Amino acid sequence: MKKTRDNRMFRRVAVLLAVLMMLTSFSVLMSGCRSGANGEVYVYCYGDYFDPDLIEDFEEETGIKVIPDYFDTAEEMYTVLENNATTYDCVCTSDYMIQRMIGNDMLDELDMNNIPDIKNIADVYMKKSEEFDPGNKYSVPYQLGIAGILYNKTMVGDVEIDSWDDLWNEQFKDSLVMPDSVRDAFMIALKKLGYSENSTSEEEIKAAADELIKQKPLVYKYANDSARDLLANGSAAVGVVWNGEYIYTKDLNEDVEFVIPKEGSEFFVDSWVIPKDAANKANAEAWINYLCKAEVAKKNFDYLYYTTPNKAALELIDEEYLNEKAVFPDKETVERCESLVSLDPATTDLYSDYWKKIKAE
Secondary structure: OHHHHHHHHHHHHHHHHHHHHHHHOHHHHHHHHOOOOOOEEEEEEEOOOOOOHHHHHHHHHHOOEEEEEEEOOHHHHHHHHHOOOOOOOEEEEEHHHHHHHHHOOOEOOOOHHHOHHHHHEOHHHHHHHOOOOHHHOOOEEEEEEEEEEEEEOOOOOOOOOOOHHHHHOHHHOOOEEEOOOHHHHHHHHHHHOOOOOOOOOHHHHHHHHHHHHHHHHHEEEEOOOOHHHHHHOOOOOEEEEEOOHHHHHHHHOOOEEEEOOOOOOEEEEEEEEOEOOOOOHHHHHHHHHHHOOHHHHHHHHHHHOOEOOEHHHHOOOOHHHHOOOOOOOOHHHHHOOEOOOOOOHHHHHHHHHHHHHHHHO
């Protein structure tokens, strides 16, 4: 693991600078100044969620120009697409949001003839994806993960971190990082109380909101991608992150450890989809197929350290990572977890209203 530290630090800084440059110039890109021999593909994705070198490699291989844009949460992405604020050809988002988009007729069916390397995706994850995409018509699995607690063992003292309940420990006042996401934050409180993360009961949702309000005085910051950095630099002692952030943070700070709480957690499948009436659908399918290639998935793993659904890539990944349970959790751990599902509009509004109350406290 140590051998990658300096290189990954340099690349992470470089990609963050690149993202800022891309965002400031996005309006120029959308005007069409970038064109390729075989056209272009407008990609919308979580920030820093693929090796940036892949863009150049894909462009050289296909002649298709990649024009990327980034979002922070699935809810943010959904609002952009729902309002037709910008047109995208290919989107990476999470299982429950894909289910919602399918239900609202926002996605095009994929032409699997253009995605032959989907054969590299393990059957177990194709089957798992059918929970939100029956028949695997609209999505191709990309990354998998489980939410857990990342903590600095030198800063938590004698507290044994193994439960969501530990995030309510007064000892961590002003040293706790929580997700800045309604469903992820409620997942933690609901699991703490012994409820499903997909609860539709107002009584249970209110009880979870009350717990989050009680916890709020302890919270140093609500954050998503930056949570790992706050743990890495010692600004916080405890935080909630996805398991893919563990190796990256461990490379920066040897004192951090990762645990999936005993109550269970959230298991996600992030996948690529194509919005309805995408202008460059064939190019989007070429991008998805490229990411399914074994060597590309392996390169992405070396950059992200998230659990890959690509069975062919596993043969290329170093054994030390395959044996790391935080990165490749065992069956027993996965069985303790749930995946988020899309909720009806009334329940979604209920979560949103309680989240606003929590943030307003």
